[in-house]
Amino acid sequence: MDAIVVGGGMAGLCAAVELKKLGADVKLFDAGAGASLAAAGMLAPVHELEYTEIDLLRTGLAARDFYPLWLDALDIKADAVGLDFSGALEVAVDARELPELKRHFDFQRNAGLKVEWLEASGLREIEPALGPDVCAGVFAPDEGRVDPRLLLQQIKSRVGYAVQRRIVSVEPAANGVKITDEAGRFHYSQYLLLATGIGIPAFCSGFSPTEPVPGLDVAGTPKIFPVRGEMVSVGGGVLKTTVRIRSKRFGRGYVVPHPERTIIGSTSEERGRDLSPTFGGLSDVMQRAYCAVPALYDLPVTEIWTGLRPATLSRKPVVEKIAPRVFVFNGLYRHGILLAPYLAVQVAKTMADDANR
Ligand SMILES: Cc1cc2nc3c(=O)[nH]c(=O)nc-3n(C[C@H](O)[C@H](O)[C@H](O)COP(=O)(O)OP(=O)(O)OC[C@H]3O[C@@H](n4cnc5c(N)ncnc54)[C@H](O)[C@@H]3O)c2cc1C
Known part of the structure; x- marks a missing residue:
């Protein structure tokens, strides 16, 4: 399977490394300056718990426990990214x-x-x-923290093909998708993952959603x-x-x-x-x-x-297929540094299962 990931924040980078682990050939494009670079880096599902967000608690706790294991698997040393779990x-x-x-x-x-x-x-x-x-x-x-900028650098170096370039259009193509970057170059792949944060990919509205999905408007564009x-x-x-x-x-x-x-x-x-x-x-x-x-x-x-x-309006992350071979990973809101690695495993697996079907 080959895949293009649009978005080089925590969501896109984590999904890209997970796709690579599953054997995918991945290319990542990023316009730069997303929320991930702005984050504080708290891994804090307990203190971040809001009365209205109890549904996210179990995911947050699992994501926090998963962090050291995930860094180990990528051979990222805790000291290199300021990982600390001293509460x-x-x-x-x-x-x-x-x-x-x-x-x-x-x-x-x-x-x-x-x-x-x-x-x-x-x-x-x-x-x-x-x-x-x-x-x-x-x-x-048990709460933790990690320096997001140090972490992003480390993950990016494990993605391989990751270039700073804005994507300006996405279209269906034979056996996959065609994307066009800001320099007017075309790129083709079997699969596309949109992890664009608040960079709402209006260019995606050419795709019809396969079915109504939470967090997406009728045109299939994430309501972010x-x-x-x-x-x-x-x-x-x-x-x-x-x-x-x-x-x-x-x-x-x-x-x-x-x-x-x-x-x-x-x-x-x-x-x-x-x-x-x-x-x-x-x-x-x-x-x-x-x-x-x-x-x-x-x-x-x-x-x-x-x-x-x-x-998103529900404050819950969106991991959805919005069209044949096109997936969205977004809505990480206040918790993206914490949740992205854990949810990215699910994103990559969903895409790989789709490819193997
Ligand atoms: C002030 C602040 C503090 C925070 N503190 C924490 C914290 O302590 N702990 C925590 O867990 N979370 C925290 N967060 C939340 C966390 O930063 C976000 O949930 C997370 O960074 C979202 O990651 P993302 O990859 O979805 O989005 P982003 O990091 O925004 O990445 C999206 C990327 O997509 C790119 N993009 C968009 N459109 C295009 C296009 N057309 N072509 C190419 N690239 C494109 C953008 O350039 C961007 O780099 C904080 C956020 C902020 C703003």
């Missing part, structure tokens, strides 16, 4: 947040998750850099919309542990320590595709991080950026 904290930085934190903690416990409620002194034993505003928090001992997140990174590290923060005044966010940078995020805004960071967004991100970890104050800001999370 994560979620803290309240004012007493008015405590009832909601406690409610969420009860929800996590009732879901059977490993979490521990800690008062300020217990929290500081785990993370000495927490400031005096921190009143209580929850420790999830962007959820903006503004981020800051600082050089130098003052934290040992990922710290998620709840503040009545500044909202929810996190500080994630990686070997070469500390990432501070994020906003969550449904405001289209504008990538300009805003004064208000950055102010919230930095002020709540400062409340939780005052030692960040003197560190140099190394980068400011905005990313667009690819979301």
Whole structure:
């Protein structure tokens, strides 16, 4: 089987390596600058659990357990990508947040998750850099993190044929598909995987969907919309542990320590595709991080950026066949770094089964 993958974020890259493992001849095209490069890299299904997203919990836990095995299979060393499973904290930085934190903690416990409620002194034993505003928090001992940019580089080097070029059209062809890149070159393959994040492939509407599928509109185009997140990174590290923060005044966010940078995020805004960071967004991100970890104050800001999370209305990922030999892997929303490797195995297997039928 040969396959073209459009999209070189976590979804496309992970699917490409899984297809290769199954013996496929894979070519990957990517326009660059997707959500994966913008992510914080938390592998945190327990703290990320939302009341309305309980369906995703089991997948998230399985994906987290799968991570080290998957990296081993690709011969990617944990140190090379900043993989760490020493747990994560979620803290309240004012007493008015405590009832909601406690409610969420009860929800996590009732879901059977490993979490521990800690008062300020217990929290500081785990993370000495927490400031005096921190009143209580929850420790999830199995949560992890990985630096997405280091990881993407490593995966890309295992794909082989991966080129930075935008695809501008996709058409059915004899025994497969024909795609055209921005330089006007044609490429043919038996199978096509669209993993384009918020780059909605409007060019796909020429295909008729085989049947109505969740997350896709009637023309077969994935209904994916962007959820903006503004981020800051600082050089130098003052934290040992990922710290998620709840503040009545500044909202929810996190500080994630990686070997070469500390990432501070994020906003969550449904405001289209504008990538300009805003004064208000950055102010919230930095002020709540400062409340939780005052030692960040003197560190140099190394980068400011905005990313667009690819979301479906249901907030669930889409892994679907949208036309003969054309598959979509998208909608990874807030969890793509965590979920992509695990779901990519399923994507590759589904495509290979289709080819063998
Ligand atoms: C601020 C922020 C923080 C996040 N933090 C976390 C986190 O801590 N943990 C976690 O698990 N997830 C996190 N996420 C979510 C995660 O980043 C996404 O779910 C994931 O990156 C989606 O991967 P993807 O491959 O589907 O999309 P993308 O990474 O966006 O990749 C899609 C790629 O397709 C390419 N493309 C689009 N159209 C075309 C075309 N026509 N031709 C060629 N290429 C094309 C784009 O250039 C892009 O590179 C975060 C996201 C953001 C924005």
